[in-house]
Amino acid sequence: PAALESREIDLAIGILEPRHRGVRSDLLFSEHYVAMTSARWRPQSGKAGRTLSLRQLTESSLAVAAPTATFHGSVEQMLVRMKLSERVVVRARHFGALPELALNTDLLTIVPQMYAANVVQRMDMRVWELPSEAAANYDVRLVWHHSTEKDPAHQWIRAQVRQLFGRPASSKSV
Numbered sequence: 001p002a003a004l005e006s007r008e009i010d011l012a013i014g015i016l017e018p019r020h021r022g023v024r025s026d027l028l029f030s031e032h033y034v035a036m037t038s039a040r041w042r043p044q045s046g047k048a049g050r051t052l053s054l055r056q057l058t059e060s061s062l063a064v065a066a067p068t069a070t071f072h073g074s075v076e077q078m079l080v081r082m083k084l085s086e087r088v089v090v091r092a093r094h095f096g097a098l099p100e101l102a103l104n105t106d107l108l109t110i111v112p113q114m115y116a117a118n119v120v121q122r123m124d125m126r127v128w129e130l131p132s133e134a135a136a137n138y139d140v141r142l143v144w145h146h147s148t149e150k151d152p153a154h155q156w157i158r159a160q161v162r163q164l165f166g167r168p169a170s171s172k173s174v
Contacts, residue, residue, distance in 0.1 A: 004145035011144040018143050025143045028165045032137045035128040036109045036116045051129040060108040063090040063101050074136040
């Protein structure tokens with residue numbers, strides 16, 4: 001909020017829930033996590049369907065990202081809740097490292113669905129839905145300071161961000 005107010009930054013995009021006075025936001029999209037593996041990877045037990053079972057997930061070696069600047073902890077919280085933390089063998093600083101790890105190993109990665117959809121267009125990867133017990137949904141928001149609300153340049157950049165994420169300009173701000 002201080003960086004927005006001082007105009008050190010113009011806007012922020014992320015898993016943000018602004019509660020500070022003077023901060024406005026729009027929901028850009030809702031997202032969820034999926035598992036991603038090499039196309040050759042198969043679960044140790046059960047059939048290979050569209051969704052992994054809890055058992056298949058517990059039998060897998062996991063690679064996850066823990067980015068320091070934007071990390072909101074939902075993957076880690078899910079793993080703790082499901083008693084799967086000990087299955088994590090790699091914690092990378094960025095999601096960008098995970099596809100290459102999964103492509104060349106038997107690791108299962110947990111990544112945002114939108115990211116996985118982009119990766120599978122370029123790499124021989126497979127995306128799996130996580131079991132319902134592992135659901136970790138979150139909202140990605142566009143955030144700005146109210147002092148820039150009517151500034152034409154700021155209105156333009158917010159419109160560009162909304163267009164990039166395929167959402168129409170919102171008429172309601174929080």
